[in-house]
Amino acid sequence: MNKALEGLVVLDLSQVYQGPYCTLLMAYHGAKVIKVESPKGDILRERHESKAPHEFVMFNTNKYGITLDLKSEDGKKAFLKLVETADILVENFTPGVMKRLGLDYDEVLKKRNPKLIYATATAYGLTGPYRDYPGMDLTVQAIGGVMSSTGYPDMPPVKAGPAVADLLGGTHLLAGIGLALYQRERTGAGQKVEVSMHDALYPTLASPLAALYDGDPDNYYERTGNKHSGLRAAPYNVYPAKDGFVAIICATERHWRLLVDILERPDLLEKEEFKNSISRAAHIDEVDQIVSEWTQDINKWEIVELLTGKGVPASPVLTIKEVANDKHLIEREMIVEIDHPARGKVKIPGSPIKLSKSDVDSYQPAPLLGQHNEEILGNSINKEGVRI
Amino acid sequence: MNKALEGLVVLDLSQVYQGPYCTLLMAYHGAKVIKVESPKGDILRERHESKAPHEFVMFNTNKYGITLDLKSEDGKKAFLKLVETADILVENFTPGVMKRLGLDYDEVLKKRNPKLIYATATAYGLTGPYRDYPGMDLTVQAIGGVMSSTGYPDMPPVKAGPAVADLLGGTHLLAGIGLALYQRERTGAGQKVEVSMHDALYPTLASPLAALYDGDPDNYYERTGNKHSGLRAAPYNVYPAKDGFVAIICATERHWRLLVDILERPDLLEKEEFKNSISRAAHIDEVDQIVSEWTQDINKWEIVELLTGKGVPASPVLTIKEVANDKHLIEREMIVEIDHPARGKVKIPGSPIKLSKSDVDSYQPAPLLGQHNEEILGNSINKEGVRI
Numbered sequence: 001m002n003k004a005l006e007g008l009v010v011l012d013l014s015q016v017y018q019g020p021y022c023t024l025l026m027a028y029h030g031a032k033v034i035k036v037e038s039p040k041g042d043i044l045r046e047r048h049e050s051k052a053p054h055e056f057v058m059f060n061t062n063k064y065g066i067t068l069d070l071k072s073e074d075g076k077k078a079f080l081k082l083v084e085t086a087d088i089l090v091e092n093f094t095p096g097v098m099k100r101l102g103l104d105y106d107e108v109l110k111k112r113n114p115k116l117i118y119a120t121a122t123a124y125g126l127t128g129p130y131r132d133y134p135g136m137d138l139t140v141q142a143i144g145g146v147m148s149s150t151g152y153p154d155m156p157p158v159k160a161g162p163a164v165a166d167l168l169g170g171t172h173l174l175a176g177i178g179l180a181l182y183q184r185e186r187t188g189a190g191q192k193v194e195v196s197m198h199d200a201l202y203p204t205l206a207s208p209l210a211a212l213y214d215g216d217p218d219n220y221y222e223r224t225g226n227k228h229s230g231l232r233a234a235p236y237n238v239y240p241a242k243d244g245f246v247a248i249i250c251a252t253e254r255h256w257r258l259l260v261d262i263l264e265r266p267d268l269l270e271k272e273e274f275k276n277s278i279s280r281a282a283h284i285d286e287v288d289q290i291v292s293e294w295t296q297d298i299n300k301w302e303i304v305e306l307l308t309g310k311g312v313p314a315s316p317v318l319t320i321k322e323v324a325n326d327k328h329l330i331e332r333e334m335i336v337e338i339d340h341p342a343r344g345k346v347k348i349p350g351s352p353i354k355l356s357k358s359d360v361d362s363y364q365p366a367p368l369l370g371q372h373n374e375e376i377l378g379n380s381i382n383k384e385g386v387r388i
Numbered sequence: 389m390n391k392a393l394e395g396l397v398v399l400d401l402s403q404v405y406q407g408p409y410c411t412l413l414m415a416y417h418g419a420k421v422i423k424v425e426s427p428k429g430d431i432l433r434e435r436h437e438s439k440a441p442h443e444f445v446m447f448n449t450n451k452y453g454i455t456l457d458l459k460s461e462d463g464k465k466a467f468l469k470l471v472e473t474a475d476i477l478v479e480n481f482t483p484g485v486m487k488r489l490g491l492d493y494d495e496v497l498k499k500r501n502p503k504l505i506y507a508t509a510t511a512y513g514l515t516g517p518y519r520d521y522p523g524m525d526l527t528v529q530a531i532g533g534v535m536s537s538t539g540y541p542d543m544p545p546v547k548a549g550p551a552v553a554d555l556l557g558g559t560h561l562l563a564g565i566g567l568a569l570y571q572r573e574r575t576g577a578g579q580k581v582e583v584s585m586h587d588a589l590y591p592t593l594a595s596p597l598a599a600l601y602d603g604d605p606d607n608y609y610e611r612t613g614n615k616h617s618g619l620r621a622a623p624y625n626v627y628p629a630k631d632g633f634v635a636i637i638c639a640t641e642r643h644w645r646l647l648v649d650i651l652e653r654p655d656l657l658e659k660e661e662f663k664n665s666i667s668r669a670a671h672i673d674e675v676d677q678i679v680s681e682w683t684q685d686i687n688k689w690e691i692v693e694l695l696t697g698k699g700v701p702a703s704p705v706l707t708i709k710e711v712a713n714d715k716h717l718i719e720r721e722m723i724v725e726i727d728h729p730a731r732g733k734v735k736i737p738g739s740p741i742k743l744s745k746s747d748v749d750s751y752q753p754a755p756l757l758g759q760h761n762e763e764i765l766g767n768s769i770n771k772e773g774v775r776i
Binding site for chain 1: 635
């Protein structure tokens with residue numbers, strides 16, 4: 001079967017999560033992705049004695065791996081030769097590094113290959129007052145409003161546990177590359193695609209921003225625990241179950257009537273304070289109390305089956321261990337077990353992008369450091385990636 | 389200037405956040421996006437008496453707006469006529485709705501227009517055991533592991549405040565559409581692009597999954613507050629400042645030496661328990677205590693300027709109000725003020741995808757309900773979108 005990006009060559013200078021996630025999805029969808037590491041390797045490799053920590057293995061499947069010392073003349077020469085026939089280059093250095101390496105897009109790379117799509121991922125972007133701040137997922141979550149909107153009003157701000165800044169950045173970068181590829185088909189020319197984690201996070205704040213601009217200034221909280229950001233919906237919360245927690249939302253009046261029916265509490269429909277979403281939102285604590293009293297004696301999956309069976313949005317709060325073995329994610333090929341030469345059995349993610357005409361049909365484990373040096377660079381390059 | 393998606397027509401049946409964010413970015417990058425609402429309108433409109441709540445205005449800029457009753461024969465006929473010349477269709481109904489409307493991709497739409505790219509966004513996907521669960525951002529965060537990895541070990545799980553499931557879903561959908569557009573250039577044929585929020589969240593769990601698979605089973609926490617997910621780095625936390633909080637990370641030994649220098653504590657370099665990242669991680673609380681004692685008497689921006697000036701990753705925790713007026717986001721055109729006919733001045737997001745050859749050169753406010761009925765559908769359609 002044809003794959004969407006078949007025939008395209010991607011040079012991947014990126015490290016850690018943001019860039020590598022972008023190129024992972026390109027590799028899954030048919031591009032030949034060549035991960036170019038320094039002789040020391042992606043800094044992520046240091047996190048495990050095998051030089052293949054779990055997160056590295058997750059994000060580098062189906063890539064070729066070569067090593068080049070871009071600070072050496074020979075390494076740079078070999079790299080520029082690869083640039084000449086590449087379609088896409090991805091890097092997530094801090095701003096200015098490529099220029100210092102003598103590999104600036106406008107001054108050097110574009111002249112070598114005008115069709116090249118140059119994709120750069122940063123923490124804060126190539127312009128603006130924060131440009132030169134060194135940044136990572138944690139600092140971007142802090143400055144970008146994720147922390148202020150996460151947690152409880154009477155507690156300090158707290159990060160989102162997952163690497164949402166990194167992954168939103170990487171996904172926007174892939175989307176931008178898709179746009180540039182399509183435009184290249186029309187014009188024949190490449191261009192620069194720029195995405196920052198900080199920019200990519202901003203639109204996720206829609207609900208907290210709506211609470212700020214459209215909400216009640218006397219009842220405004222930056223963070224609301226598991227309640228609705230604007231405190232404008234109830235039931236909308238995470239409730240205790242006998243064996244954990246469940247999330248339940250009544251997004252419509254129909255959901256509320258269905259829930260009341262399941263709770264066998266027709267009397268609630270008669271009460272003035274629960275008669276519509278506005279009045280229920282004004283009595284959130286009472287509503288939550290009623291729901292909690294029912295949920296606390298029942299197991300989480302049982303609650304979820306009861307509610308979703310009737311059409312009420314509900315789900316169990318799964319632990320990370322439960323997610324890691326989730327039958328649904330396994331069936332959706334989002335959790336795939338493969339063999340890795342340095343690790344044995346490892347679980348890697350599939351692609352969340354399901355294309356009806358571009359299947360991911362095989363998984364090759366993340367490369368060892370310099371594994372494909374000879375195949376890609378030829379005999380003139382030794383294991384450290386320096387020309388002999 | 390040419391725009392990346394100029395000339396493409398997008399039919400947008402999607403509501404709320406996930407689909408509309410995807411089509412927003414397509415509109416910014418040159419596509420003609422026709423938002424097709426039921427005569428009642430996007431359910432988001434109900435959140436504000438103006439029928440243009442802030443979050444609706446954020447995600448529907450630069451789109452045309454028409455109303456059609458897809459349950460009526462005339463509405464369906466008008467819609468199918470639009471399908472014949474469209475390039476892309478985006479919907480985020482629950483699985484099965486399009487089929488019940490008589491608008492199934494395989495059975496109907498593909499036959500009308502084999503070049504059509506059909507993009508479907510769901511909570512849990514079109515396959516798998518959770519397929520038919522009604523779901524929204526909150527329930528997907530619950531079942532997808534975001535909640536379990538967010539918050540403190542001794543506190544219950546808590547959601548990420550921002551709509552990370554919705555926006556990761558929408559961004560993956562855009563990336564998938566980009567891949568399909570490129571493939572269509574090669575093959576001439578459209579295809580189905582499918583993304584679920586649940587799938588899209590899974591790769592964000594890289595650090596909690598690495599802590600599970602590579603970490604110390606005796607020192608394993610599903611959530612670690614603002615500390616490193618695997619408790620394998622220090623300093624790595626959010627620290628109290630005189631006027632708020634700051635995030636600080638020492639990702640390398642160089643960062644640690646620079647920080648010690650700023651703290652004027654050369655004695656720390658001599659201590660066995662702080663000699664490298666492994667030993668510091670084994671003494672996280674002592675390290676955090678030392679950093680906190682220094683930060684607590686200084687204002688957050690002053691700390692950040694001191695640290696980032698030397699190259700140490702640091703950022704202030706900004707409140708939502710501060711983010712809403714962030715000078716960097718304004719300069720990056722991520723916060724843009726425009727006039728909306730029903731609202732007056734509103735702040736909308738720009739595109740996080742910066743393309744050097746495809747500028748966003750103008751912003752048209754989100755459409756009123758049925759605003760472009762006549763322009764798009766002609767005189768035969770009245771204001772309710774039903775053929776006269």
